[in-house]
Amino acid sequence: xxxxxxxxxxxxxxxxxxxxxxxxxxxxxxxxxxxxxxxxxxxxxxxxxxxxxxxxxxxxxxxxxxxxxxxxxxxxxxxxxxxxxxxxxxxxxxxxxxxxxxxxxxxxxxxxxxxxxxxxxxxxxxxxxxxxxxxxxxxxxxxxxxxxxxxxxxxxxxxxxxxxxxxxxxxxxxxxxxxxxxxxxxxxxxxxxxxxxxxxxxxxxxxxxxxxxxxxxxxxxxxxxxxxxxxxxxxxxxxxxxxxxxxxxxxxxxxxxxxxxxxxxxxxxxxxxxxxxxxxxxxxxxxxxxxxxxxxxxxxxxxxxxxxxxxxxxxxxxxxxxxxxxxxxxxxxxxxxxxxxxxxxxxxxxxxxxxxxxxxxxxxxxxxxxxxxxxxxxxxxxxxxxxxxxxxxxxxxxxxxxxxxxxxxxxxxxxxxxxxxxxxxxxxxxxxxxxxxxxxxxxxxxxxxxxxxxxxxxxxxxxxxxxxxxxxxxxxxxxxxxxxxxxxxxxxxxxxxxxxxxxxxxxxxxxxxxxxxxxxxxxxxxxxxxxxxxxxxxxxxxxxxxxxxxxxxxxxxxxxxxxxxxxxxxxxxxxxxxxxxxxxxxxxxxxxxxxxxxxxxxxxxxxxxxxxxxxxxxxxxxxxxxxxxxxxxxxxxxxxxxxxxxxxxxxxxxxxxxxxxxxxxxxxxxxxxxxxxxxxxxxxxxxxxxxxxxxxx
Amino acid sequence: xxxxxxxxxxxxxxxxxxxxxxxxxxxxxxxxxxxxxxxxxxxxxxxxxxxxxxxxxxxxxxxxxxxx
Numbered sequence: 001x002x003x004x005x006x007x008x009x010x011x012x013x014x015x016x017x018x019x020x021x022x023x024x025x026x027x028x029x030x031x032x033x034x035x036x037x038x039x040x041x042x043x044x045x046x047x048x049x050x051x052x053x054x055x056x057x058x059x060x061x062x063x064x065x066x067x068x069x070x071x072x073x074x075x076x077x078x079x080x081x082x083x084x085x086x087x088x089x090x091x092x093x094x095x096x097x098x099x100x101x102x103x104x105x106x107x108x109x110x111x112x113x114x115x116x117x118x119x120x121x122x123x124x125x126x127x128x129x130x131x132x133x134x135x136x137x138x139x140x141x142x143x144x145x146x147x148x149x150x151x152x153x154x155x156x157x158x159x160x161x162x163x164x165x166x167x168x169x170x171x172x173x174x175x176x177x178x179x180x181x182x183x184x185x186x187x188x189x190x191x192x193x194x195x196x197x198x199x200x201x202x203x204x205x206x207x208x209x210x211x212x213x214x215x216x217x218x219x220x221x222x223x224x225x226x227x228x229x230x231x232x233x234x235x236x237x238x239x240x241x242x243x244x245x246x247x248x249x250x251x252x253x254x255x256x257x258x259x260x261x262x263x264x265x266x267x268x269x270x271x272x273x274x275x276x277x278x279x280x281x282x283x284x285x286x287x288x289x290x291x292x293x294x295x296x297x298x299x300x301x302x303x304x305x306x307x308x309x310x311x312x313x314x315x316x317x318x319x320x321x322x323x324x325x326x327x328x329x330x331x332x333x334x335x336x337x338x339x340x341x342x343x344x345x346x347x348x349x350x351x352x353x354x355x356x357x358x359x360x361x362x363x364x365x366x367x368x369x370x371x372x373x374x375x376x377x378x379x380x381x382x383x384x385x386x387x388x389x390x391x392x393x394x395x396x397x398x399x400x401x402x403x404x405x406x407x408x409x410x411x412x413x414x415x416x417x418x419x420x421x422x423x424x425x426x427x428x429x430x431x432x433x434x435x436x437x438x439x440x441x442x443x444x445x446x447x448x449x450x451x452x453x454x455x456x457x458x459x460x461x462x463x464x465x466x467x468x469x470x471x472x473x474x475x476x477x478x479x480x481x482x483x484x485x486x487x488x489x490x491x492x493x494x495x496x497x498x499x500x501x502x503x504x505x506x507x508x509x510x511x512x513x514x515x516x517x518x519x520x521x522x523x524x525x526x527x528x529x530x531x532x533x534x535x536x537x538x539x540x541x542x543x544x545x546x547x548x549x550x551x552x553x554x555x556x557x558x559x560x561x562x563x564x565x566x567x568x569x570x571x572x573x574x575x576x577x578x579x580x581x582x583x584x585x586x587x588x589x590x591x592x593x594x595x596x597x598x599x600x601x602x603x604x605x606x607x608x609x610x611x612x613x614x615x616x617x618x619x620x621x622x623x624x625x626x627x628x629x630x631x632x633x634x635x636x637x638x639x640x641x642x643x644x645x646x647x648x649x650x651x652x653x654x655x656x657x658x659x660x661x662x663x664x665x666x667x668x669x670x671x672x673x674x675x676x677x678x679x680x681x682x683x684x685x686x687x688x689x690x691x692x693x694x695x696x697x
Numbered sequence: 698x699x700x701x702x703x704x705x706x707x708x709x710x711x712x713x714x715x716x717x718x719x720x721x722x723x724x725x726x727x728x729x730x731x732x733x734x735x736x737x738x739x740x741x742x743x744x745x746x747x748x749x750x751x752x753x754x755x756x757x758x759x760x761x762x763x764x765x
Contacts, residue, residue: 094732096755100719107720232746235723236714289757301721366722503757523758 027067034060041131041326048321051397054130055316058138058393062386065142070382073147077581077589078154080374085694087160088370097161099372099696102379108370109384111301112362113149114308116195116459116494117352117566118392123399123458123465124559125349126407127337129327130400132346134393140347140354141389144596148570150381151577151593152360156368157377158688164364164573170687171579176669180572181508183662184361187565188505189536190655191358192281193543194558195494198457200273200548201555202487207266208253208448210273212488213495214266215249216296217280223295239298246299250488254480257448270548277498278541284499285506285533293499300493307489311394311466318472324400324407329432336412336431337456338556339618340610344603348563353392355596357569359385360576373696398465399458405435406443410461413553414454424453448480456553459490505536546648552618557652560611564656567604568663571597575670582674584686590674601667608660612653621653724752 037057041049074080091097100108125133156162162170165184169177203209219242226238256262268276284292333341338349352358363381371377399407408431409417409424417424421437428435444452447467452460463486470482507523509532514521520528547554574597581590614620617627625646631637676682718725726745733740743751 092732092736094729094736095752098732101716104716104719107716108722111720111722227749232744233724233726233749235721236718239721239723289753293757294753298721298723305720500757507758 023067027064030060031064034064041134044326048323049326050319050321051315051401052319054134054322054393054397055319058134058390061138061142062390065146066383066386069142070146070150070378073150073382073592074375074378077586077592078151078377080154080377082373082375083694083697084374085692085696086157086371086374087368087689088372089694089696090692091160091369096366097369100370102372102376105367105370105372105376106380106384106387107305109362109367109380110387111305112366113356113359113384114304114388114391115352115358115497116198116490117356117358118388119395119462119490120195120198120458120559121350121352121563122392122396123462124337124411124555125346126324126396126399127328127330127335127411128342128346129325129331130322130396131326132331132342133350133396136346136350137353137389137392137396140350141385144570144599145353145355145359145389146382146385147592147596148355148357148573148577149359149363149385150378151580152573153363153368153371153377153381155577155580156364157371157374160689161369162364164360164576167364167580168572168576171576171583172666172670172673176575176666179662179665179669181512183565183568183572183659183666185505185508185512186655186658186662187357187562187569188501188508189539190543190558190562190565192498192501192505192540193547194555194562195497196274196277196281196540196544197547197554197558198459199277199491199494200270200544201455201457202459202463202491203268203273204270204455205267205451206257206449206487207263208257208484209487209491210266210268211256211262212246212249212253212484213491215252216246216299216492216495217292219245219249220292220295220299223299224291227295228290235294235298238295239302242295242299243302246303246488246492250481250484253484254448271545274541274544274548277495278537278544280495281498281502281541282533282537285502285537286529289503293496293503296492296496296499300496303489304493307486308391308394311398311469312390314466314469314473315394315397318469320397320401320469320472322397322400323403325404328404333616333619336408336416338559339616340560340607344606344610345560347599347603348560348567348607350392351563351566351570353389353395355567355570355600356388357566357571357573359388360569360573373694395462398469399461401468402461402465403434403439405429405433406439406464407461408433409435409440410452410455410464411458412454413456413551413556415551415553417454419453421451421453446479447483449483454553456555458555459487459494463487463490502533502536502540505539506532509535546644549644550648551645552624556618557611557621557649560607561652561655561659564604564608564611565659567600568659571600571604571663572666574600575666579670579673582677583684584688585684587678587684601663604663605660608656611656621649621656625649625653722756724749 034057037053037060040053041057088097088099092099122133152164155167165177165180168180203213223238223242227235231237256266331342405428408428417427421440424440425435425437440453444450447464463483466486467479467482471479510521510523510528513532519525522528543558547558550557574593577593578590610619612621615623617624628642628645632639632642677684715725726748729748730742733742
């Protein structure tokens with residue numbers, strides 16, 4: 001990856017003929033290896049298969065796609081030109097517009113886009129087996145996700161770093177801009193709720209986990225005062241100290257979990273932890289950034305990059321056999337982890353890693369203002385997303401390396417498993433997977449937990465999978481430590497998303513609120529801060545609490561909503577991208593975005609329709625509400641509890657419907673704009689900034 | 698122009714620590730001073746504390762950032 005770029009002009013000319021020749025041969029070899037690995041994956045019908053095949057197939061495809069398709073996009077479609085000065089060069093202010101070496105910017109961009117999404121989605125989708133997930137992750141990214149990130153980065157870079165919302169407004173119309181903003185806010189609420197639920201499920205009844213995560217708050221405060229008050233600006237120093245303290249907290253958690261007096265203090269049920277997160281989210285949104293948000297941001301970025309690197313190394317050393325079948329019987333929609341058939345739900349469950357609309361916000365945020373030369377955008381935009389996709393493949397490997405019985409006992413809801421190891425093993429055996437109750441109790445003991453049954457949300461099974469991989473490299477004795485390391489790492493950066501997301505959401509509510517009442521738009525006016533923060537935190541907090549109380553496990557309804565909303569944002573980004581292409585006279589290449597757009601619309605609309613109207617109560621929100629109404633009439637459920645579930649089902653159905661309506665409105669608005677340009681009613685005027693010669697060439 | 702360009706790129710090449718800072722999204726006071734000296738010689742230099750405050754504000758407000 002990244003074999004060229006610095007020396008490119010608009011038409012790539014090989015620097016040395018024999019070198020180019022060698023590269024072609026190498027590429028052909030990589031292509032053959034990758035294709036061979038896909039063949040092995042597709043045809044293999046044995047007991048287990050090694051994770052190496054997944055790694056080879058995906059990396060082979062990435063390299064070929066990067067070399068051929070991203071080059072086509074970069075030079076044929078976008079016309080990247082190193083002679084053209086980037087915003088970073090022209091507007092260099094030493095702060096946000098700042099020319100940055102491409103490997104450094106790659107790291108910066110990757111750290112910004114990679115979150116919990118690519119880790120959780122593939123783990124949940126593993127209920128279909130490893131094959132559907134890996135096919136969608138790899139082909140989705142090379143034809144969809146990486147194209148989206150790249151085109152938005154290109155569009156923003158050519159417009160002085162404009163945001164997605166601004167581009168939607170200027171290119172398609174003011175209505176689209178407003179709709180895009182509402183969509184982003186709605187997605188944020190659902191995203192934060194579901195991520196918080198993942199943390200709750202990983203931390204409930206776990207004194208070790210709760211203690212470690214609680215410690216991150218004083219650690220962050222200490223770092224904040226260090227950077228702001230005692231040693232102004234010394235962020236690196238404070239972060240290194242913070243990471244060291246975090247490791248101490250992790251070790252301390254073990255000690256706490258074994259102390260008969262302290263352990264009960266840190267053992268809490270899901271609802272208590274949910275409320276604690278809501279209070280924390282509100283505090284983080286209202287307090288000054290430097291106190292909590294900034295230090296936690298650094299702490300989690302450190303951990304994120306370090307742990308992902310460790311996971312990659314561990315995976316390549318251990319190369320575990322994948323015990324999950326290639327395709328399970330649950331593709332028929334009866335799976336316990338989430339309801340719905342392979343089509344469309346594998347494409348909804350795995351959003352990040354294949355295509356993630358959220359990236360469009362980063363690709364039109366800080367990154368376009370830091371690109372040193374236009375040619376770098378290919379490596380950063382397209383290459384950065386390939387890297388995230390590989391994280392998703394690793395998560396899939398970690399989950400499918402577990403015995404299927406263990407995977408389902410962790411990821412199915414308690415309602416399906418029962419409360420004890422014996423009932424869980426029985427349920428899992430009825431689904432056709434081997435499991436003994438002793439296996440679950442000994443595994444829980446090995447990772448320092450009382451139980452692992454019914455910990456939905458993916459984080460727990462991923463942590464067990466990661467603990468296997470790490471202890472495979474560094475010794476079996478540390479299994480519990482590695483498990484809690486993985487939990488801490490996941491919870492830490494999910495909580496950072498919660499902080500940052502609540503704050504960004506607060507700004508958006510304030511901006512939207514200003515349309516209703518001017519003073520609400522004053523971002524540093526305390527009443528406005530408190531009202532807007534309460535609105536955002538209350539929004540995701542509501543869905544979180546309902547998710548914790550949900551008899552089907554919460555993840556079952558919230559994760560698909562998140563997937564649909566994230567794909568919707570991707571559809572917005574692809575509409576904007578298509579418009580950029582058409583208006584800048586590149587209509588003949590519009591298929592590069594129209595193709596993934598058509599696919600996304602197909603899967604989101606199908607999934608949305610099924611989530612609302614499916615007659616199967618596990619899948620359809622409305623039929624679930626009817627089923628509960630029947631139970632109330634039959635006296636088999638407490639009427640108050642039943643009524644609450646019905647309200648919630650209807651609300652979820654309404655949210656799905658709103659997402660679908662927003663998508664339709666956006667697509668129609670875009671289509672009208674495209675037709676207007678195609679029929680000559682509107683001139684195809686490019687809104688790119690004018691060419692300025694770069695000094696770097 | 699080419700002289701200016703080379704100077705603009707100077708801040709990025711200052712070793713591993715600066716690179717790590719940039720990846721993590723940390724402020725880099727020395728680089729900013731170097732930038733000001735190169736591009737805006739007459740401009741008053743902020744203290745490290747002022748620079749940090751402004752950096753944090755810019756990073757999380759999403760609002761426009763001013764020059765100097």
